[in-house]
Amino acid sequence: MSTxxxxxxxxxxxxGTGGRVGIVTLNRPKALNALFTPLMDxxxxxxxxxxxxxxxxxxxxxxxxxxx
Numbered sequence: 180m181s182t183x184x185x186x187x188x189x190x191x192x193x194x195g196t197g198g199r200v201g202i203v204t205l206n207r208p209k210a211l212n213a214l215f216t217p218l219m220d221x222x223x224x225x226x227x228x229x230x231x232x233x234x235x236x237x238x239x240x241x242x243x244x245x246x247x
Contacts, residue, residue: 189204200238200239203225203243208246
């Protein structure tokens, strides 16, 4: 799997056997992780990154938020 991009409002990682689970964390705890355009742009980048990975790399994505 290629290097994960560094984004301002979203954290990315993988888990599971062979990194088959993508983990996306909304990272705006001071704003209670409210959705706004820059966060949605980062979320789109994160999901597209997992989508273009080689076949059988990431099978599912887990979305979570960072607690305030």
